[in-house]
Amino acid sequence: MENPHDRSDRFELIAACDGDVLARLANQVLADDPSLSVLQEPTPQLVMQQVVEPVERRPFNLGEVVVTPAEVKLGDERGFAMVSGKDERGALSGAIVDAAVAGGHRLADDIATRLGEVATNHQEERAREWAESKHTAVEFETMEDDL
Numbered sequence: 001m002e003n004p005h006d007r008s009d010r011f012e013l014i015a016a017c018d019g020d021v022l023a024r025l026a027n028q029v030l031a032d033d034p035s036l037s038v039l040q041e042p043t044p045q046l047v048m049q050q051v052v053e054p055v056e057r058r059p060f061n062l063g064e065v066v067v068t069p070a071e072v073k074l075g076d077e078r079g080f081a082m083v084s085g086k087d088e089r090g091a092l093s094g095a096i097v098d099a100a101v102a103g104g105h106r107l108a109d110d111i112a113t114r115l116g117e118v119a120t121n122h123q124e125e126r127a128r129e130w131a132e133s134k135h136t137a138v139e140f141e142t143m144e145d146d147l
Contacts, residue, residue: 002119004112010098013115014081016122019090022081025111026093029074029100036096039078040071042088070095077103 002009014022030036046064053060069082070091079099083090097115101108 002116004101004115004119007098007102010101010115011081013119014094014097015083017090017094017115017118019083019087019093021114021118022090022093022097025100025107025114026096028107029096029105029111032106034075034105035073037073038070038092039073040069040080042068042070042091042095044068044086044088072096072099074099074105075103 002013004010004013044066045068047067049062049065050059051062052058066085067082068085068087068091069080070088071078071080072092072095073079074096077099079095079097079102081091081094081098083094097111099105101111101115105111
């Protein structure tokens with residue numbers, strides 16, 4: 001399971017989190033009226049999605065995808081988030097959540113717990129989807145071994 005206190009893991013958890021959940025968490029942080037400045041406005045943009053080709057294990061560019069990044073300064077701590085699609089509110093909320101956890105805000109442990117729950121739900125959903133789709137796998141026979 002991902003560790004919400006590890007920044008790299010937290011980025012993944014925030015990206016997988018629903019925008020409404022992020023907004024609720026960010027609003028709870030902002031209820032304390034901390035000093036907040038937006039360093040990078042949440043603006044949708046295109047980034048190249050790179051994947052690893054499974055046979056030769058070489059990276060290749062799959063194509064461009066739309067993401068929305070945002071960066072804030074909450075008190076003395078900087079926060080960053082990048083979410084899929086056009087989601088300005090989710091990106092800004094994610095950046096606030098990142099800064100709150102990184103800066104040890106009084107709600108940091110509660111936020112980390114909620115992000116952990118999101119990760120668990122995400123893993124369970126992926127397992128359910130795999131269980132539904134694995135029966136549709138196709139096996140191919142080749143003649144290469146017969147030569």
